[in-house]
Amino acid sequence: MPPSATHSAALPHGSGFLGGARAGATSIFALVLLGSYLSIGALAHDFGFPLAWAVLTTVLIWAAPAQVILISALGAGAAPLEVAVAIGLSSMRLLPMVVALLPIVKTPAARTRDVIVPAHLTAISMWIEALRLLPKVPRGERIAFANGLGLCFMAVAAAATALGYHLAQGLPTLLVAALLFVSPMSFLFSALRNARVAADRVALLVGLVLAPLLAWGGIGLDLMWTGLVGGLAAYAVQRLRGAPP
Amino acid sequence: MSALGGLGSLAPYVLLVLVGFLPTEVWRMLGVALARGLDEDSEIIVFARAVATAILTGVVGKLVVFAPGALAAVPLAVRLGAAGLGLLAFLAIRRSVFAGVATATAAIIAGVLAFGGA
Numbered sequence: 001m002p003p004s005a006t007h008s009a010a011l012p013h014g015s016g017f018l019g020g021a022r023a024g025a026t027s028i029f030a031l032v033l034l035g036s037y038l039s040i041g042a043l044a045h046d047f048g049f050p051l052a053w054a055v056l057t058t059v060l061i062w063a064a065p066a067q068v069i070l071i072s073a074l075g076a077g078a079a080p081l082e083v084a085v086a087i088g089l090s091s092m093r094l095l096p097m098v099v100a101l102l103p104i105v106k107t108p109a110a111r112t113r114d115v116i117v118p119a120h121l122t123a124i125s126m127w128i129e130a131l132r133l134l135p136k137v138p139r140g141e142r143i144a145f146a147n148g149l150g151l152c153f154m155a156v157a158a159a160a161t162a163l164g165y166h167l168a169q170g171l172p173t174l175l176v177a178a179l180l181f182v183s184p185m186s187f188l189f190s191a192l193r194n195a196r197v198a199a200d201r202v203a204l205l206v207g208l209v210l211a212p213l214l215a216w217g218g219i220g221l222d223l224m225w226t227g228l229v230g231g232l233a234a235y236a237v238q239r240l241r242g243a244p245p
Numbered sequence: 246m247s248a249l250g251g252l253g254s255l256a257p258y259v260l261l262v263l264v265g266f267l268p269t270e271v272w273r274m275l276g277v278a279l280a281r282g283l284d285e286d287s288e289i290i291v292f293a294r295a296v297a298t299a300i301l302t303g304v305v306g307k308l309v310v311f312a313p314g315a316l317a318a319v320p321l322a323v324r325l326g327a328a329g330l331g332l333l334a335f336l337a338i339r340r341s342v343f344a345g346v347a348t349a350t351a352a353i354i355a356g357v358l359a360f361g362g363a
Contacts, residue, residue: 028342028343028346032346039314043314049257050257053257053258053261056258056261057261057265060261060262060265060266060270061261061265061266061269062269063269065304066265066268066269067265068313070261070264070265074257074260074264080260080263080264081264083260083264083265084263084264084267084268085268087264087265087268087269088268088269088271088272091268091269091272092272092300093272093297093300093301093304094269094272094273094276095272095273095275095276095279096276096293096294096296096297096300097276097293097297098272098273098275098276098277098279098280099276099279099280099283099289099290099293100290100293100294100297102276102277102280102283103280103283103284103285103287103290104285108284112277112281115277115280116274116277119273119274119276119277120270120273122273122276124301124304127297131294173315173318174315174354174357174358176314176315177314177315177316177318177319177353177357178350178353178354180308180312180313180314180315180316181316181324181327181349181350181353182346182350183308184304184305184308184309184328185305185328185331185345185346185349185350186342186346187301187302187304187305188302188305188328188331188332188345189331189332189335189342189345189346190342191298191301191302191305192335192340193335193340193342195298199291199295200294200295200298202295203294203295203296203298203299203302204298204299204302205302206299206302207298207299207300207301207302207303207304207305207306208302208303208305208306209306210299210303210306211300211302211303211304211306211307212303212306212307212309212310212311215307215310215311216310222303222307223300223303223304223307226299226300226303227296227297227299227300227303228296229299230295230296230298230299230300230302230303231292231293231295231296231299232292233295234291234292234295234298234299235291235292235295238291238295
């Protein structure tokens, strides 16, 4: 099959910025973000923050767990330094995500300022979908594709934040509980679907089991230790199998 | 919010940037710096991807076991059972993420209606 035919078959939405935006709009993560950011908008409303502030947390922070900490901790009157440390710890995962994603996104000629936007748009949802779709996008169009995908997701999340802010009073508790379950489940099944090599599966399993155990045992920095142990175990498996990365 | 009252109406926005945006963005920009010069085939990419994957499913495990907000009122057994049913649906229906998420979410609602909570 000629390469062009492969591309058109593998990328029903096209490449480039609009291709990325279309891929985002039809991704299950558009629904997932809608659900989880409805609850973030409602949370900001309940703590008495302004609407514009709530939407701005989505655009600037773009990491749901950090936003939940910011809204609930500031809203409860916690010390700003304490909040900053808690958010910094919860956002640590973005470092390995950006390091794993950018080399796939950029061209050899790309300058640092070309990858600032895709780096800012990196969040769990965008990372999962970008890793899945980018290998099918021609190298020269990947930055535009990643930006389209990430901005589409961010637009959905920002609209959902505003909608959740307005609906805050009317959301039944059972619906909120169900919406809160949508994010972890979509992360889990997408990670399972994307796990192609043994190393991915080892990391996936170690993370799933180790993090709750460490947290249950009261070990600090549980996610950092989980990442290091899972990463090293997966890397060891990869090396022992002698498979090319 | 009452603690911010004396700082004027801009205070929440200043705090958003200082304690929300900066502590998050610093990790992304460190990632940009570390990814310079790495190509797709670098060994470190395999490692970084595995670390990110382990943290990602670690977040999932913690969200299911130590559930936040309204989800905390749903019994742990219902949360674990719903995740298990979602996994079965994902595996049975052509590894469909949608099937897994829809089944797990429906199971949470059914579990609460049957056993209480929320």
